[in-house]
Amino acid sequence: MKQLWAPWRMEYIQGEKDDRCIFCTASEKDSRKSLLLFKGSVSIVMLNKYPYNNGHIMIAPARHVARLDDVTPEEGFDIFRLVRHASTVLNTLLKTDGLNIGMNVGKAAGAGIDDHLHMHVVPRWSGDANFMPVIGEVKVMPEHLGETFEKLKPYFEHL
Numbered sequence: 001m002k003q004l005w006a007p008w009r010m011e012y013i014q015g016e017k018d019d020r021c022i023f024c025t026a027s028e029k030d031s032r033k034s035l036l037l038f039k040g041s042v043s044i045v046m047l048n049k050y051p052y053n054n055g056h057i058m059i060a061p062a063r064h065v066a067r068l069d070d071v072t073p074e075e076g077f078d079i080f081r082l083v084r085h086a087s088t089v090l091n092t093l094l095k096t097d098g099l100n101i102g103m104n105v106g107k108a109a110g111a112g113i114d115d116h117l118h119m120h121v122v123p124r125w126s127g128d129a130n131f132m133p134v135i136g137e138v139k140v141m142p143e144h145l146g147e148t149f150e151k152l153k154p155y156f157e158h159l
Contacts, residue, residue, distance in 0.1 A: 021064060022116075023044060023046070023062075023064070023113070023116045023118060024064050026039070026044060026046055027039045027044070031153070032149055034046065035047035035048075035049060035145070035149055037152055037156040038156035038157075038159050039062065040062065040159065041062065042063075042074055042075055042078040043059060043061055043075065043082055044059070044060055044062050045057060045059050045086060046060075047148060047149055047152070048120070051122075051145070052100075052120075052122050053122055053123050053125075054094070054123065054143045055093075055094050055096075055148055056121070056123070057086045057090070057120070057121040057152075058118045058119065059079050059083055059086065059119045060116055060117060060119070061078075061079065061116075063075065064116055065116065065117055066114065066115045066116060067105070068103075068117060071117065079119055083101060083119055083121055085156075085159065087101070089156075090121065090123045093151060093155065094123050094151075096123040096124060096125060097125045097126045098124040098125075099122065099123060099124060100120065100121075100122040101119065101120065101121050101122075102119070102120055103117065103118060103119045103120060104120075
């Protein structure tokens, strides 16, 4: 049997769970705790607490909306503006080799949060799919989430 130690998870396991939407409540908490990089009147940007890769960003309408066809033209424009900005920041700061950008709309499509539409921007590097996930079924994250937040936050403060 293999053991993977993640002592920081105990806070989550034993802590109180909030049933409310993480996107809608992000601005109620300290931005570092909620991983909120930007909150505008139309859209928000936050780091994914359970990232696929370091720097995994999520962009969502500020308004609680689940379906793509319910997004207003203003929301659609703003989300794409923020995807573009996030892409530039990640490419420059983290020196990515590529990006996965997309959304899973609905539970059947794989959305972990299916009642608030959001876009994912996931940094990728050549060789980031190494033997650990394939053989060991373990994903190695080379940087702590808090450090990634501190690196990215200044690039969203001026928006």
